[in-house]
Amino acid sequence: MAGTPNDSTDPPDQPGLTGLTGLTGSSDPDDRDDLASLAPATARRLYELMTLMKTADDRLSRGISSGELLTVYWPSRGQEAIAAAMGVCLRSDDQLVTTYRGLHDLIGKGVGLVEIYGEMLGRQVGASRGKGGTMHIASPGVGVMLSTGIVGAGPPVAVGLAMAAQRLGLDRVVVASFGDGATNTGSFHEAANMAALWDLPLVLLCQNNLYAEMTPTEHTMKIEHVADRAAGYGMPGTRVDGNDPVALVSAVTEAVERARAGRGPTLLECVTFRLRGHYFGDPMAYIPAEQLAAATEADPVLRFRARLVGSGACTAGDLDTIDAAAVASVEEALATVLAAPPTALTEIDHDVYADARNCPA
Amino acid sequence: MTMTEALHLALDQALERDERVFLLGEDIADPGASGPTAGLSTRYGTQRVLDTPISEAAIVGAAIGAAMAGFRPVAEIMIMDFIGIAADQLVNNAAKLRFMTGGRTSAPITVRTQVYGGLSTGATHSQSLEAWFMHIPGLKVITPATPRDAKGLLTTAIFDDDPCIFLEPIRLRGQRGMVPLDPAFAIPLGEAEVKRPGTDVTLISYGRAVVEALKAADRLATDGISAEVLDLRTLVPLDVAAMVRSVGRTRRAVVVHDAVGFAGPGAEITAIVQRELFGTLLAPIERVAARFVPNPAPAALESSIYPSVERIVAAVRQTLRPDQARSDPTKAGIRG
Numbered sequence: 001m002a003g004t005p006n007d008s009t010d011p012p013d014q015p016g017l018t019g020l021t022g023l024t025g026s027s028d029p030d031d032r033d034d035l036a037s038l039a040p041a042t043a044r045r046l047y048e049l050m051t052l053m054k055t056a057d058d059r060l061s062r063g064i065s066s067g068e069l070l071t072v073y074w075p076s077r078g079q080e081a082i083a084a085a086m087g088v089c090l091r092s093d094d095q096l097v098t099t100y101r102g103l104h105d106l107i108g109k110g111v112g113l114v115e116i117y118g119e120m121l122g123r124q125v126g127a128s129r130g131k132g133g134t135m136h137i138a139s140p141g142v143g144v145m146l147s148t149g150i151v152g153a154g155p156p157v158a159v160g161l162a163m164a165a166q167r168l169g170l171d172r173v174v175v176a177s178f179g180d181g182a183t184n185t186g187s188f189h190e191a192a193n194m195a196a197l198w199d200l201p202l203v204l205l206c207q208n209n210l211y212a213e214m215t216p217t218e219h220t221m222k223i224e225h226v227a228d229r230a231a232g233y234g235m236p237g238t239r240v241d242g243n244d245p246v247a248l249v250s251a252v253t254e255a256v257e258r259a260r261a262g263r264g265p266t267l268l269e270c271v272t273f274r275l276r277g278h279y280f281g282d283p284m285a286y287i288p289a290e291q292l293a294a295a296t297e298a299d300p301v302l303r304f305r306a307r308l309v310g311s312g313a314c315t316a317g318d319l320d321t322i323d324a325a326a327v328a329s330v331e332e333a334l335a336t337v338l339a340a341p342p343t344a345l346t347e348i349d350h351d352v353y354a355d356a357r358n359c360p361a
Numbered sequence: 362m363t364m365t366e367a368l369h370l371a372l373d374q375a376l377e378r379d380e381r382v383f384l385l386g387e388d389i390a391d392p393g394a395s396g397p398t399a400g401l402s403t404r405y406g407t408q409r410v411l412d413t414p415i416s417e418a419a420i421v422g423a424a425i426g427a428a429m430a431g432f433r434p435v436a437e438i439m440i441m442d443f444i445g446i447a448a449d450q451l452v453n454n455a456a457k458l459r460f461m462t463g464g465r466t467s468a469p470i471t472v473r474t475q476v477y478g479g480l481s482t483g484a485t486h487s488q489s490l491e492a493w494f495m496h497i498p499g500l501k502v503i504t505p506a507t508p509r510d511a512k513g514l515l516t517t518a519i520f521d522d523d524p525c526i527f528l529e530p531i532r533l534r535g536q537r538g539m540v541p542l543d544p545a546f547a548i549p550l551g552e553a554e555v556k557r558p559g560t561d562v563t564l565i566s567y568g569r570a571v572v573e574a575l576k577a578a579d580r581l582a583t584d585g586i587s588a589e590v591l592d593l594r595t596l597v598p599l600d601v602a603a604m605v606r607s608v609g610r611t612r613r614a615v616v617v618h619d620a621v622g623f624a625g626p627g628a629e630i631t632a633i634v635q636r637e638l639f640g641t642l643l644a645p646i647e648r649v650a651a652r653f654v655p656n657p658a659p660a661a662l663e664s665s666i667y668p669s670v671e672r673i674v675a676a677v678r679q680t681l682r683p684d685q686a687r688s689d690p691t692k693a694g695i696r697g
């Protein structure tokens with residue numbers, strides 16, 4: 001599925017920006033063969049991660065709807081396959097820069113649910129002791145260096161992280177994860193050019209969910225595919241079905257290996273859909289009903305489950321056990337967070353500067 | 362009508378009456394638009410209400426270019442925190458064109474932007490950055506606190522010959538008030554308004570903080586303290602005469618704003634008022650502003666950094682303390 005390096009033309013039968021026709025996650029008759037290309041443990045791990053991401057999102061959504069949980073949230077539901085692929089392809093010392101729509105990415109990279117929920121719900125146990133909030137979660141211990149609320153702000157910082165890895169002679173790779181809309185920012189273009197210029201160990205991973213807020217991506221760029229931008233910087237651009245974990249693993253592996261081998265960055269466009277809209281509670285009135293129906297039909301988690309069972313890779317019972325474990329860990333994490341003390345008022349006196357005495361009175 | 366409706370009306374009437382006016386910004390066209398621009402692309406077409414890519418620098422830059430060619434563009438930067446990306450265009454082009462070209466070119470643009478804060482959106486979606494732009498010769502900085510002012514000031518900004526930054530406090534979006542429907546209704550820039558008359562102290566404020574100042578004035582009234590609330594409405598040009606008139610009478614002043622206090626707009630205001638009224642003031646001018654810290658996400662922490670009724674009342678009491686008194690010990694003694 002993944003394009004070869006220096007090949008920025010997309011392979012045939014790739015998903016269209018609007019039609020979602022190829023975005024099935026499983027309709028390809030060759031699926032069985034694709035799936036067989038993965039080690040059984042990898043396939044299972046992908047499912048574990050995807051179901052955990054979905055469960056964490058579902059629980060949050062239920063809690064916010066009922067008034068039980070008070071937070072702001074930009075849901076990642078529907079984009080799980082991409083983050084799960086990163087989860088199985090990246091090493092723990094590899095680094096990630098993501099965005100406000102980052103729940104799935106954070107879980108994939110190994111950030112604990114208590115840290116994530118704790119941050120979203122303003123608890124002392126949160127990743128940033130509750131001060132940063134949903135949009136700004138970092139967990140450097142597992143390589144999550146930055147989540148940005150400013151669209152396009154991530155890639156330049158990822159360039160710097162990749163530069164550091166290169167200068168230090170480390171073979172770690174940096175992934176910058178961002179949306180389709182972010183590729184219209186000057187920051188993205190400047191960062192992509194630099195990364196290519198200096199052959200940095202970077203993967204520019206675009207989660208193209210076809211919308212930027214309420215605006216369809218095709219209204220904001222003349223080119224058809226985000227991946228086509230890569231040619232302008234002299235790096236490979238690859239377009240992949242972002243709802244197909246098997247195709248994603250192969251595409252991410254290729255980009256990561258290329259970066260690790262010192263051969264420079266790749267722009268990887270993963271075509272997917274935001275099933276809950278831009279923000280939690282988005283009425284999604286601007287999304288055509290047929291498009292939403294098609295996207296719902298192409299739900300990557302449900303599709304992958306059916307595919308695993310259909311191919312005989314896993315039994316429904318196996319997957320039920322994984323699902324139950326996901327529910328249990330989500331509930332346990334949430335209970336821990338809700339029992340934890342709210343972020344203390346005195347937290348605002350810390351971390352403005354290294355030494356608080358620098359704050360003007 | 363609400364402030365959102367008032368802003369909508371100003372945009373609608375400007376588009377209606379002048380072909381040179383057009384809007385550009387992210388998510389401003391139907392069906393994705395919400396807020397003041399909702400419905401306008403349906404009415405005036407997407408040639409005059411343009412959805413743009415997420416490209417703040419080019420949004421403002423393009424507005425400047427079109428303005429140089431005779432249009433009256435109204436650019437929208439969705440949230441003020443994103444304006445940094447467009448700052449170069451504002452600071453080095455819009456603000457300076459008229460001067461650098463000896464008046465041969467100019468950039469009569471309006472940049473509308475929402476001021477977040479108080480919504481638990483965290484440190485990058487909450488800042489009140491007006492002091493940045495007050496500091497740039499050539500820019501005008503406008504911030505309404507009522508629906509009426511929103512309509513009157515936006516209309517003026519759009520047809521003003523200089524670049525205007527127009528700040529819309531999101532927490533006032535639903536606020537209701539009477540708004541003149543006349544398309545010709547406009548409020549001149551640089552005219553502050555007394556939103557509540559009083560005699561003991563002047564609360565000088567603008568934007569969202571005006572609401573807090575008015576509530577504080579209510580609270581103070583129950584204690585027999587009469588606070589005047591002066592809404593500046595525009596920070597550049599600044600209505601020094603109105604401040605001097607008011608504080609000249611009350612002889613005490615507290616500046617209230619949501620921007621960070623240190624090097625904030627209140628610093629300039631305070632310096633000007635104390636210079637004008639040095640011998641008249643009965644107490645040092647107090648400032649109540651956001652604390653010097655990035656906005657924390659949790660609601661309880663966030664509200665603790667902003668001016669609150671309690672903090673404003675405490676500051677007013679500080680100006681009324683007997684030991685603050687210089688030439689009016691009796692009055693200060695009674696109030697103390």
Ligand SMILES: Cc1ncc(C[n+]2csc(CCOP(=O)(O)OP(=O)(O)O)c2C)c(N)n1
Binds near residue numbers: 183
């Ligand atoms: C610089 C900047 N401009 C505008 C916004 C408001 N905004 C938040 S998310 C978003 C859409 C981003 O779309 P995309 O990059 O496709 O990511 P998605 O939300 O679809 O995951 C916009 C315009 C912002 N946060 N930062």
Ligand SMILES: [Mg+2]
Binds near residue numbers: 179181208210211
């Ligand atoms: Mg998107």
